[in-house]
Amino acid sequence: MQSVVNAAEKAKDHGIDLAKLPQNVNMTAGTITQNVLAMNANCKDERMKLIFQSLITHLHDFVRETALTTDEWMTAINFLTETGKMCTDIRQEFILLSDSLGVSTLVDSLNNAKPQGATESSVLGPFFTEDAHDSTINSSAFFCLDLPLSPVQPGDSIASEGKGDYLFVEGRVTDIQGKPVPNAIIDTWETDGHGLYDTQYDIREGPDCRGRLRTAEDGSFSYRAVVPVSYPIPSDGPVGRMVTALGRHVFRPAHLHVQIQAPGYEKLTTALYFEGDPYLTSDAVFGVKSSLIVKPEIINDVALTKLRGFKEPKPHAYVKRDFVLATPEQGAEARRVLADIVSN
Amino acid sequence: MQSVVNAAEKAKDHGIDLAKLPQNVNMTAGTITQNVLAMNANCKDERMKLIFQSLITHLHDFVRETALTTDEWMTAINFLTETGKMCTDIRQEFILLSDSLGVSTLVDSLNNAKPQGATESSVLGPFFTEDAHDSTINSSAFFCLDLPLSPVQPGDSIASEGKGDYLFVEGRVTDIQGKPVPNAIIDTWETDGHGLYDTQYDIREGPDCRGRLRTAEDGSFSYRAVVPVSYPIPSDGPVGRMVTALGRHVFRPAHLHVQIQAPGYEKLTTALYFEGDPYLTSDAVFGVKSSLIVKPEIINDVALTKLRGFKEPKPHAYVKRDFVLATPEQGAEARRVLADIVSN
Numbered sequence: 150m151q152s153v154v155n156a157a158e159k160a161k162d163h164g165i166d167l168a169k170l171p172q173n174v175n176m177t178a179g180t181i182t183q184n185v186l187a188m189n190a191n192c193k194d195e196r197m198k199l200i201f202q203s204l205i206t207h208l209h210d211f212v213r214e215t216a217l218t219t220d221e222w223m224t225a226i227n228f229l230t231e232t233g234k235m236c237t238d239i240r241q242e243f244i245l246l247s248d249s250l251g252v253s254t255l256v257d258s259l260n261n262a263k264p265q266g267a268t269e270s271s272v273l274g275p276f277f278t279e280d281a282h283d284s285t286i287n288s289s290a291f292f293c294l295d296l297p298l299s300p301v302q303p304g305d306s307i308a309s310e311g312k313g314d315y316l317f318v319e320g321r322v323t324d325i326q327g328k329p330v331p332n333a334i335i336d337t338w339e340t341d342g343h344g345l346y347d348t349q350y351d352i353r354e355g356p357d358c359r360g361r362l363r364t365a366e367d368g369s370f371s372y373r374a375v376v377p378v379s380y381p382i383p384s385d386g387p388v389g390r391m392v393t394a395l396g397r398h399v400f401r402p403a404h405l406h407v408q409i410q411a412p413g414y415e416k417l418t419t420a421l422y423f424e425g426d427p428y429l430t431s432d433a434v435f436g437v438k439s440s441l442i443v444k445p446e447i448i449n450d451v452a453l454t455k456l457r458g459f460k461e462p463k464p465h466a467y468v469k470r471d472f473v474l475a476t477p478e479q480g481a482e483a484r485r486v487l488a489d490i491v492s493n
Numbered sequence: 494m495q496s497v498v499n500a501a502e503k504a505k506d507h508g509i510d511l512a513k514l515p516q517n518v519n520m521t522a523g524t525i526t527q528n529v530l531a532m533n534a535n536c537k538d539e540r541m542k543l544i545f546q547s548l549i550t551h552l553h554d555f556v557r558e559t560a561l562t563t564d565e566w567m568t569a570i571n572f573l574t575e576t577g578k579m580c581t582d583i584r585q586e587f588i589l590l591s592d593s594l595g596v597s598t599l600v601d602s603l604n605n606a607k608p609q610g611a612t613e614s615s616v617l618g619p620f621f622t623e624d625a626h627d628s629t630i631n632s633s634a635f636f637c638l639d640l641p642l643s644p645v646q647p648g649d650s651i652a653s654e655g656k657g658d659y660l661f662v663e664g665r666v667t668d669i670q671g672k673p674v675p676n677a678i679i680d681t682w683e684t685d686g687h688g689l690y691d692t693q694y695d696i697r698e699g700p701d702c703r704g705r706l707r708t709a710e711d712g713s714f715s716y717r718a719v720v721p722v723s724y725p726i727p728s729d730g731p732v733g734r735m736v737t738a739l740g741r742h743v744f745r746p747a748h749l750h751v752q753i754q755a756p757g758y759e760k761l762t763t764a765l766y767f768e769g770d771p772y773l774t775s776d777a778v779f780g781v782k783s784s785l786i787v788k789p790e791i792i793n794d795v796a797l798t799k800l801r802g803f804k805e806p807k808p809h810a811y812v813k814r815d816f817v818l819a820t821p822e823q824g825a826e827a828r829r830v831l832a833d834i835v836s837n
Binding site for chain 1: 511515519523525535541545547549554559560565573577578580601606779781783786834
């Protein structure tokens with residue numbers, strides 16, 4: 150009788166020490182959770198063990214709380230499977246799911262908490278590109294040893310002509326005490342007036358509506374861009390169907406991505422959101438923080454428009470916004486305080 | 494300025510009533526959960542709304558409790574993506590994930606709770622087939638109008654010769670009061686002596702180690718089979734790697750699947766587990782319930798072996814086990830009681 154007599158031997162052959170295994174025998178709705186946790190007790194990675202303990206407890210509580218039916222469970226299995234199948238090199242449906250359920254923003258908030266006075270973070274999103282830090286319409290022959298690509302000069306444009314309504318952005322990068330941060334690298338990217346990033350076009354001749362700048366000695370920066378517009382998240386997949394079934398829309402409010410790096414400071418990944426956008430208070434992916442909302446001023450001054458380098462003599466939007474960087478120590482302290490608050 | 498002025502118009506074009514949307518503006522680790530729930534408040538499907546409320550609350554609590562790092566979150570995204578990619582028509586890696594985390598057993602326990610005295614359920618597993626209800630070695634020309642496939646006759650075998658150690662199974666199907674249930678349909682399936690189901694072989698000429706029986710007037714049934722053996726769950730994918738990283742083995746204890754249907758009773762999906770199996774108390778998918786463990790008797794009586802129809806005069810294992818069916822009303826009451834207990 151192979152199974153009964155030889156199985157213990159076979160277990161040993163597989164390197165399994167049966168003495169170390171739990172003695173679970175009765176799986177019921179009441180005992181299953183502690184039994185699964187007992188099974189994971191031999192996990193050598195303490196962090197992994199902790200994560201699975203919390204995950205399994207919450208997952209089981211969710212099933213018990215909702216008295217999940219077999220059909221609903223099967224719907225979830227099929228949904229997750231379809232979500233996996235939808236993922237490609239250029240589309241990450243599981244990140245979209247995480248975004249739509251507010252998980253990405255929560256993870257961002259916990260991992261990138263900033264101290265009082267520093268600029269808050271916002272989700273990175275899927276449209277940042279490493280390849281597109283120069284500006285195609287940068288007229289000057291700027292050269293910088295430690296920057297592989299030529300940066301956008303102060304006042305230059307990150308967007309080519311005709312990509313949307315004119316926007317002029319300027320401000321300063323400082324530390325929490327207001328001390329300027331010179332030579333900080335600013336990456337900034339946005340949709341064009343059609344609500345599309347350059348990478349979403351079938352033909353992409355080069356980077357557009359994105360660029361890399363450096364702050365001056367006084368921490369200042371300025372550049373021309375276009376007014377970003379709201380746009381739908383990819384909604385032809387399972388996540389889009391889920392969002393719609395939840396009675397929600399699929400739009401993100403218009404925003405201008407900004408990422409700032411400088412030696413001695415934490416990298417800041419954030420975005421500016423535009424006052425008046427109808428989706429500002431119902432962002433499909435929960436990226437908006439009130440401290441990141443800016444009110445663009447409409448400039449009708451033709452001379453100023455010309456001075457700022459815009460080609461056509463039409464009105465432009467103007468945003469003045471400073472960014473405040475935290476040091477790694479300040480950031481770590483802020484996250485420690487936050488972790489204490491949210492875990493209690 | 495398109496984004497600021499025309500976006501409300503655009504929202505209306507998309508059929509979105511902005512007045513009904515929440516006014517979320519500050520996404521922090523402390524506010525994000527209530528903001529996401531507010532966004533889902535317009536969901537017209539009350540059950541879906543409830544499920545997502547519980548899911549999102551638990552998911553966020555999990556992230557906060559573990560202070561999940563961005564790298565860990567990305568590991569989870571990649572794991573889920575790979576799990577989706579691993580699914581095919583014949584392999585369901587997400588069900589395996591659900592099984593390995595005890596979720597399948599929990600869902601089964603809640604949905605198939607039985608009243609005191611009735612046989613408990615166990616997980617169906619992925620190896621049941623609709624096509625294989627007859628027995629290839631059924632010698633009699635049995636004909637039954639309401640059964641499309643010829644059933645296994647009492648005492649016949651569901652396994653072809655040479656598939657493993659001999660096993661004889663018999664018992665009765667009754668209701669909770671002990672009244673026999675005649676003409677009940679019993680589907681039963683199992684691994685062969687190599688720990689493989691017939692469907693796991695590249696070449697499958699027909700059903701083997703599986704069959705469909707009917708109970709007699711007195712509720713009795715009997716059949717020949719082979720002693721099932723323990724076997725590993727598919728462990729070459731992300732779930733197998735997860736289980737191993739958790740310090741667990743990938744084995745299921747040997748078991749004999751049984752599914753019973755009879756008019757007037759709830760369908761019973763269960764399995765018999767064999768005392769002495771080393772994996773009985775650490776089933777990789779948490780299927781074992783103590784009430785479903787049977788102790789096979791080893792029969793050395795050559796005459797009895799011959800009488801029971803085994804070909805070779807060698808010892809056989811013998812399992813005598815009755816199954817008790819619940820009525821739909823009895824089952825519903827049991828589930829109502831259980832739901833009260835687990836939700837409190």
